[in-house]
Amino acid sequence: MAEQAGTRAPRIILRPAEGVVSGEVERELSFFERAWDNGAVRKVVIILALAALWEAYGRYTANPLLFPTLSDTLEALMENIRSGVLPARAWASLKVLLTGYAAGIVMAGLLTIAAINTRLGSDFLETMTAMLSPLPAIALLPLALLWFGLGNGSLVFILVHSVLWPVALNTHSGFRAVSNTLRMVGRNYGLRGFAFIRKILIPAAFPSILAGLKIGWAFAWRTLVAAELVFGVSSGQGGLGWFIFENRNLLEIPSVFAGLLTVILIGLVVENLIFRTIERKTVLRWGLQQ
Amino acid sequence: MAEAPLLDVNGVTLRYKTPGSVVTATERVSFSVNRSDRFVLLGPSGCGKSTLLKAVGGYLKPSEGAITILGRKVTEPGPDRMMVFQEFDQLLPWKTVLENVMFPLMDARKLSRKEAEDKARHYIEKVHLTRALHSYPHTLSGGMKQRVAIARGMAMEPDILLMDEPFAALDALTRRTCQDELLQLWEETRFTVMFVTHSIGEAIKIGNRILLLSPHPGRVKAEVVDVDAASPTDGSAGRLEKEIHDMLFADEAGEAH
Ligand SMILES: Nc1ncnc2c1ncn2[C@@H]1O[C@H](COP(=O)(O)OP(=O)(O)OP(=O)(O)O)[C@@H](O)[C@H]1O
Ligand SMILES: [Mg+2]
Numbered sequence: 135m136a137e138q139a140g141t142r143a144p145r146i147i148l149r150p151a152e153g154v155v156s157g158e159v160e161r162e163l164s165f166f167e168r169a170w171d172n173g174a175v176r177k178v179v180i181i182l183a184l185a186a187l188w189e190a191y192g193r194y195t196a197n198p199l200l201f202p203t204l205s206d207t208l209e210a211l212m213e214n215i216r217s218g219v220l221p222a223r224a225w226a227s228l229k230v231l232l233t234g235y236a237a238g239i240v241m242a243g244l245l246t247i248a249a250i251n252t253r254l255g256s257d258f259l260e261t262m263t264a265m266l267s268p269l270p271a272i273a274l275l276p277l278a279l280l281w282f283g284l285g286n287g288s289l290v291f292i293l294v295h296s297v298l299w300p301v302a303l304n305t306h307s308g309f310r311a312v313s314n315t316l317r318m319v320g321r322n323y324g325l326r327g328f329a330f331i332r333k334i335l336i337p338a339a340f341p342s343i344l345a346g347l348k349i350g351w352a353f354a355w356r357t358l359v360a361a362e363l364v365f366g367v368s369s370g371q372g373g374l375g376w377f378i379f380e381n382r383n384l385l386e387i388p389s390v391f392a393g394l395l396t397v398i399l400i401g402l403v404v405e406n407l408i409f410r411t412i413e414r415k416t417v418l419r420w421g422l423q424q
Numbered sequence: 425m426a427e428a429p430l431l432d433v434n435g436v437t438l439r440y441k442t443p444g445s446v447v448t449a450t451e452r453v454s455f456s457v458n459r460s461d462r463f464v465l466l467g468p469s470g471c472g473k474s475t476l477l478k479a480v481g482g483y484l485k486p487s488e489g490a491i492t493i494l495g496r497k498v499t500e501p502g503p504d505r506m507m508v509f510q511e512f513d514q515l516l517p518w519k520t521v522l523e524n525v526m527f528p529l530m531d532a533r534k535l536s537r538k539e540a541e542d543k544a545r546h547y548i549e550k551v552h553l554t555r556a557l558h559s560y561p562h563t564l565s566g567g568m569k570q571r572v573a574i575a576r577g578m579a580m581e582p583d584i585l586l587m588d589e590p591f592a593a594l595d596a597l598t599r600r601t602c603q604d605e606l607l608q609l610w611e612e613t614r615f616t617v618m619f620v621t622h623s624i625g626e627a628i629k630i631g632n633r634i635l636l637l638s639p640h641p642g643r644v645k646a647e648v649v650d651v652d653a654a655s656p657t658d659g660s661a662g663r664l665e666k667e668i669h670d671m672l673f674a675d676e677a678g679e680a681h
Pocket of ligand 1: 448472622
């Protein structure tokens with residue numbers, strides 16, 4: 135520090151870059167980093183572990199009437215698929231499910247649009263959700279059977295009930311949470327009425343809407359299987375619930391497990407393939423959800 | 425030079441109704457903006473700058489007076505008056521930078537996809553964001569987001585661009601870059617802009633005319649014209665800054681802005 139008095143002045147000392155400049159601002163992740171980052175890969179690992187546990191326990195108890203092994207179950211599953219029984223039952227369930235799910239979503243959409251446009255609609259939605267959403271859909275089944283008879287009408291009715299409230303509630307709260315800035319931007323573009331809802335509100339509230347759709351799906355699926363267990367055959371062809379019930383009565387326990395497995399598999403496929411894909415292509419890519 | 429003003433704000437009083445009370449944000453404010461003006465609204469916090477800008481944007485109805493643009497009375501928001509907000513969340517998060525700029529061009533201006541894309545690319549290049557063309561807003565920095573919003577507003581080639589403290593939430597360095605960029609753009613296209621700020625320095629740098637507002641309720645206190653003549657090199661900008669400061673804070677000495 136050999137500084138003479140009077141010569142001190144601010145200076146800028148340039149620092150040449152040390153070593154090789156990597157120039158790296160953005161870098162592709164390696165294959166393994168990407169694989170482990172992928173939630174699906176991690177989940178498959180978990181499922182494989184559970185499957186191994188099942189097989190081991192089944193062999194240990196060696197009581198196929200109470201707890202068949204995974205291999206027995208898979209064998210029953212294959213057999214039932216080959217004979218065409220299981221696919222037919224699954225399709226029967228899915229058909230009813232999709233009808234009820236779609237009807238529920240359409241009604242939720244109408245109710246939410248009424249709710250965001252009018253104060254009365256909003257009060258109506260809030261009151262109805264508060265009253266009806268704690269009511270398990272299955273509890274409405276006896277009444278539905280009385281009104282719509284022993285058929286798909288009753289099933290669709292209770293499915294609508296199980297889908298409508300969660301979807302409407304989530305969509306509505308999603309719409310209300312859209313920031314004032316985005317609303318002003320939309321109106322700046324001259325968007326009004328339905329165009330405003332479609333082009334601004336729905337995408338902006340998409341995380342909530344998607345959450346509502348997922349909850350609605352889970353509720354509907356459970357409600358349907360439970361309802362089918364209760365009253366079984368409708369219009370000559372039962373669904374998965376009936377398949378499970380029937381095979382239990384025949385003491386075909388591996389088939390019961392195969393039916394349960396099918397219920398789980400369909401649930402997993404919808405959750406992990408369909409909803410995850412939608413999520414990845416929308417809210418995750420937009421940074422609206424981590 | 426007897427051209428009719430582009431924007432005319434005539435005796436405008438703006439009020440907010442809150443539960444239990446009515447707040448008067450501005451009272452009988454009049455001014456007019458000519459074509460190619462860089463018109464700055466300057467005043468301390470709460471003097472109704474944002475409120476005035478929102479009224480010009482068509483979001484608020486004056487309870488007295490009228491706002492006309494090119495002879496048309498302003499009654500609702502529209503793409504002839506593009507807004508640039510202070511908030512970073514003004515871009516549509518589900519669209520990339522390019523799509524964000526293209527969307528109003530196609531939706532409100534009814535351009536074809538091709539025309540919209542060409543125009544959008546042109547303006548994105550002007551704000552030096554070609555690199556981020558296909559990025560989603562959440563991956564951009566605050567300054568980049570504001571520049572996209574400016575590109576979006578300018579690409580629409582509105583009658584007037586309305587900017588509400590667009591750089592207030594930026595760090596000092598980025599703010600200066602953005603200010604310089606905006607001036608550069610103005611040199612090229614001579615658009616009309618109305619710019620809200622509470623920084624005297626920014627007002628002098630950006631504006632050619634400055635409207636000084638006083639608070640509670642907001643009223644016009646003075647207008648500074650030919651701001652262009654002030655230059656930062658010979659000290660005249662500094663003197664003007666001091667003069668404006670003394671005037672704004674004359675009756676409320678000590679109150680921070
Ligand atoms: N939504 C509102 N409801 C009620 N009063 C409001 C509302 N928005 C603003 N005000 C009031 O109107 C007045 C002017 O507000 P405004 O936001 O226009 O001020 P500003 O000049 O933009 O201030 P700043 O520099 O802090 O942004 C303030 O007194 C404020 O309290
Ligand atoms: Mg403001």
